[in-house]
Amino acid sequence: MDATEYDLIVIGAGPVGENVADRAVQGGLTAVIVESELVGGECSYWACMPSKTLLRPVAALRAARAVPGAAPAVTGGVDVAATLHARDRIVHEWNDAGQVDWLNGAGIDLVRGHGRLDGERRVRVEAPDGTERVLTARHAVAVCTGSAALLPDIPGLLDAEPWMSREATAVAEVPASLAILGGGVVACELATAFASFGTRVTVIARSGLLGPFEPFAGEAVAQELRAAGVDVRLHTDVQAVRRDGAARVVELKGGDEVRADELLVATGRVPRTGDLGLETVDTGATPLTAGEWIGVDDTLRVPGTSWLYAVGDVNHRALLTHQGKYQARAAGDVIAARATGGEVDDRPWGAHVATADHSAVPQVVFTEPQVASVGLTQKQAQDAGVRARTLDVDLGGIAGAATHAPGYAGTARAVVDEDRGALIGATFVGADVAEMLQAATIAVVGEVPLDRLWHAVPAYPTISELWLRWLEAYGRPS
Template sequence: MPDRSRAVSASDSYDVVVLGAGPVGQTVAGRSRAHGLSVALVERELVGGECSYWGCIPSKAMLRPVIAVSDARRVDGAREAVTGPVDAGAVFRRRDRYVTGWDDSGQADGLAGMGIDVIRGHGRIEGARRVVVATADDEQRVLTARHAVVVCTGSTAALPDLPGIAEAHAWTNRAATDSSDVPRRLAIVGDGGVAVEMATAWQGLGSSVTLLSRLHALLPRMEAFVGEMVADGLKEAGVDVRSGVSVVELHRPGGTGPVTLVLDDRSEVTADEVLFAVGREPLTGDIGLDTVGLAPGSWLDVDDSCQVRGVDDGWLYAAGDVNHRALLTHQGKYQARMIGNLIGARAAGQPVDTSPWGAHVATADIDAVPQVFFCDPEAASVGLTTDQAQRAGHRVRAVDVDLERVPGALLYADGYRGRARIVVDLDHEYLLGATFVGPGMAELLHSATVAVAGRVPIDRLWHVVPCFPTISEVWLRLLEAYRG
């Protein structure tokens, strides 16, 4: 792959140095450039990061054909046109197209066109405002930041310390999204978003999938009914969903052939591949945190402006997964916008607004985090669940509506099945959270996010008129149910 970065001297100074050129790092760099600051963006893998090549983009490229076929099968007149299985080879070619064949030159060129210096290599902090980059040709580039260093190195899949896991050659999300061979049998260990999305995708591509959840519910951070409906959808698609079980050891003699998973009840599951989707850990182990008094390999503790605590003079920031506030690409980019604007304001000597919902704080990381899982049915939520709101001390009422009551459901399926919930703060009569599960829910979520982040009063929501017939009429049904 050609190196598209600008050559720099052995020692160079910038206003801002960013470690990690995924979507979050690119956003920090872009916002800083918009304020007229010089920026060095350091990347040791592909410019575009995990999301572009092994996460959000390839997984959704794989999921859409599977769900499109499922959607067609739920509509009279369309299901008759579905005469065969999903073409796995065509799906992989589609995925490869959306990840540009894992060639990042287009993204690197785009950044260069913005005046951002992309420096390829492993960046390591060496004291205050100083980053040393080890390049592929064994040279070192010393970068000094006049205003800020921003850590956007992301996270990687965590693997449990189990007997036999090394010889099992377990998949993580990377293998699950860049493999082009369909395993006859795939075991997936996990209960979160990666687990349910990959179970949906690979079952649809032709694998016989067994999903093993340690908990008794899928998607445990959402309302309980979501996990129940997603589990039902997976089972209907043919996935063997087993809850309340744990893997205690694995066997794959010689690292080849089938892998055997031994469960805590001593039963066994045999598969051709096993995917672990059991959490993430920060990519901070080898970026020099110890040189500024921080623990290597740790999540970075930040304030609401994403400045790293425990570092003198406030020059170190962390955005995205590494600060553990919300491990979601869109939330990391939101933080990045705040950081870039804050660095720009401080560099120009302008006032800084750190009030709640101010221009330089990431308030929505606490109160209005949206998330979507593109399983079948789709699961979407924003803000607090009923339980979370109650534990936080709010006096709330949860209001539920079955989505089959909404006329616009006919656009998605005959016999549509889905459910929506809003969590209303009874003392202020605005929404603390909203949850949707069912076909087509992903595009419904932003309206809920506006309502939650904006704390739109229930009285005002009555004047937000949904088009007929659309699934957005669920808002009218929810308000009617709340008022009785």
């Protein structure tokens, strides 16, 4: 811990920073991670892991209630106290000792404190006690500071002391009522969770739900939220927010108001680059700006530098933990290759690039129903000038769905590049469709010809038979 010089300095100890450092160390380098909060980052303590734990009970109850032989055994709703206890276990009571042990075992040093860039290959760290130290990198610095919830410029919002996603996933007591601003993934997932807890939830969205996905995905989620008792208000603008005693009052354009005990803001993300020392970095013609996303090339290196990398949310390519870890593996490997004089494979889909961020990003929304997608939507393909064909399948008409639960409802859409005869996008909406996503991801990334997919026979009776339905709709090979 007394060392001040390393081959690699990583700012941020979330899953992205951990993976960059780990891959670099496996490549023969020394590495240190600088972290001002908990080792493990947002995903481990305030995002992916706790939120999915909060959502699991409602999914399990839905699955049991849908099966005639199991439904009679369900005699109650979600046990809120037990759910919050499970959340506490998943986040280890917000204690990162286990993550620190992993760093030690991986041969990665840890420096606690706030790290700021301080010129080329230098990072100044302010410790919690106010003391400072300077670390120097022989080869590279990787910024892996992630993103934070966006607070929109709405009059009175800040004074209303709203929740952001952190407060919502770390809640100790659920409120009687909750208003949610936003219609994206966080808004939809947390509306699902809190409605299952018995909270009276109102979702206020400026447009529809899950805008970047296929339209039928947001429509299905809105329908199920309403069925769960959520007041879903779409295409609704907020004029102002105020406090009225302990209540938060959301004033809507047109004069209507929504009152709630708590207010959750889930309207987007901003990069954690506001106090990072970006102004000290010489990038040539295009300077870096505090508070903005950091642009990178496909090897995750900042253009105009030979030593600075930005990995994960902070580069704004795909704000997803699994994509950040994907980038991190490529970044750690290429940093090690460049440092040791190894060969750099920066071809498309090469070992040292993050190509999939452009065209094959998978994502799951853990709502009721689940939404899973990869690649391009129909609109994205059209906007990109692709001669695309769309294939829609009613999942309820597949034999495997009938054994899953009576009345199973869902939709699967394939987007096919007609010129290449290959899948370029897929969206699944229905119960437990998340487990179907990886097959589509492999087909998109591998550019598997549809003619070859005729020989990838789906097991019967499973919902994966939808692949055969897609192929039949497309037409047999000549």
